[in-house]
Amino acid sequence: MQDVALYLPGILTAYAAFLLGIASPGPNVLSVMGTSMSVGRGSGMALAMGVAIGSFTWAVLTVLGLSALLATYASALLVIKVLGGAYLLWLAYKAFRSAAARHDIEAKELAGGRRTKLGYLRRGYIIQMTNPKAALSWIAIISLGLQDGAPFWVGxxxxxxxxxxxxxxxxxxxxxxxxxxxxxLYGKARRGIQAVLGTFFALAGLRLLTSRS
Structure with missing residues (x-):
């Protein structure tokens, strides 16, 4: 129970960062929105599952990679935290800039024509796995949850x-x-949502950069 109490705050912070990251639409979320609006609910759900599986793949790769790196180079934790914290501050900047902008979200149908449900699932996976920001995002999320010497079950x-x-x-x-x-409704609430996201990302980034463990 003591171990759970020790690592629970970091785990919950990682969950919060992940949730708010999804609330700030990137290419993956916008693709799901656009597909649901233009093609239909079933196709959007298939694409969403592909994105979720891709997200799971990135999470596994990040945890295994960071665990192996830290097992060999304990000092690498500092570099990882700096990278993660800097990326969170960049997300904060983008969120505040989006909150100040007047334009609405731009969710469009995927290029390449209509697909089968399996085709949309596969496309969602590819979108997530080829997103160049996904690696940095997951480094930031995992860094918030993993403390120095954290056991495998935390990851x-x-x-x-x-x-x-x-x-x-x-x-x-x-x-x-x-x-x-x-x-x-989302269009009307977008600017307020982005302002809240910017505040959280800024605080989480500063927390990560100033953390000693």
Missing amino acids: AVIVLGTFILSVILHLMYAVAFSTDVMVR
């Missing part, structure tokens, strides 16, 4: 928890954005 809990959240939230995007009402 496993972060990976499994974020995968479950990813499936739920991406499917929710697919279902919600198949309706015009939700699209309008």
Whole structure:
């Protein structure tokens, strides 16, 4: 129980960073939105599952890679935290800039024509795995949750928890954005959401950069 209490704050912070990252639409989320709006709910859900599986793959690769790196070079934790903290501050800047902008989100149908459900699932996976920002994003998320000397189960809990959240939230995007009402509501709330996200990312980035463990 003491171990759980020790590592739980970091795990919850990693979950929070992941949740807010999904709330700030990137190429993956915008693709799910656009597909649901232009093609249909089923296709959007298939694409969402592909994105979620891709997110799980990145999480596993990041945890295994960082664990192996830290096992060999303990001092690498400082470099990882600097990279993660700097990326979170960059996300904060982007969120604040988006909050100040007047334009709405631009969710469009995927290029290349209509696909089968399996085709959309595969496309979602490819979108997530080829996103150049995904690696940095996961380094930041895992760095928030992993402390120096953290046991293997901490990384496993972060990976499994974020995968479950990813499936739920991406499917929710697919279902919600198949309706015009939700699209309008999100458009009206977008600037406030981005301001909240910017604040969290800034605080999380500073926390990571000033952390000693």
